[in-house]
Amino acid sequence: xxxxxxxxxHKVIGVxxxxxxxxxxLIDKRRPLGLHGGFWEFPGGKIEPGETMEACIExxxxxxxxIVIAVGARLMTIEHDYTNFTVTLCVHNxxxxxxxxxxxxxDEIRWVTLEEIDQxxxxxxxxxIIAVLRKNYGVN
Numbered sequence: 001x002x003x004x005x006x007x008x009x010h011k012v013i014g015v016x017x018x019x020x021x022x023x024x025x026l027i028d029k030r031r032p033l034g035l036h037g038g039f040w041e042f043p044g045g046k047i048e049p050g051e052t053m054e055a056c057i058e059x060x061x062x063x064x065x066x067i068v069i070a071v072g073a074r075l076m077t078i079e080h081d082y083t084n085f086t087v088t089l090c091v092h093n094x095x096x097x098x099x100x101x102x103x104x105x106x107d108e109i110r111w112v113t114l115e116e117i118d119q120x121x122x123x124x125x126x127x128x129i130i131a132v133l134r135k136n137y138g139v140n
Contacts, residue, residue: 008085010086013046014090015089015090015091016042016043016069016071017075017091017092017129018061018094019095021096024111024112026101027040028040028103028107028108028109029106029110038121040110040122042129043061043064043106057092061094065105065106067099068099072093073092073093078129089129114137
């Protein structure tokens with residue numbers, strides 16, 4: 001058993017799968033620098049001390065995209081180990097409510113269907129989310 005993992009910093013991250021009324025999902029393209037630079041992702045961010053997961057996701061989406069969402073049920077939880085830290089991704093289905101999405105902390109924003117999502121390059125860990133979305137909501 002690898003004991004060093006427990007000494008790595010651990011981040012808990014709220015991730016939003018934001019649906020609009022047309023059944024499209026909002027994805028954003030990360031800025032070129034840093035981890036997964038230039039990849040597409042489902043938006044979200046790190047939970048603050050004392051914050052609920054729902055509050056974290058609402059806040060992060062407002063900070064990153066300037067939109068108001070309703071955070072719904074948890075879709076899945078993913079544990080993932082990177083070289084220098086470990087993460088728990090808490091992925092929630094969310095509903096877009098209001099505001100015009102803005103690229104406050106990303107390079108680009110798109111509304112995509114599950115059919116179109118294959119055209120975008122996501123970090124490996126996000127592929128698990130896409131697989132579950134396909135299984136639950138995909139067109140067979």
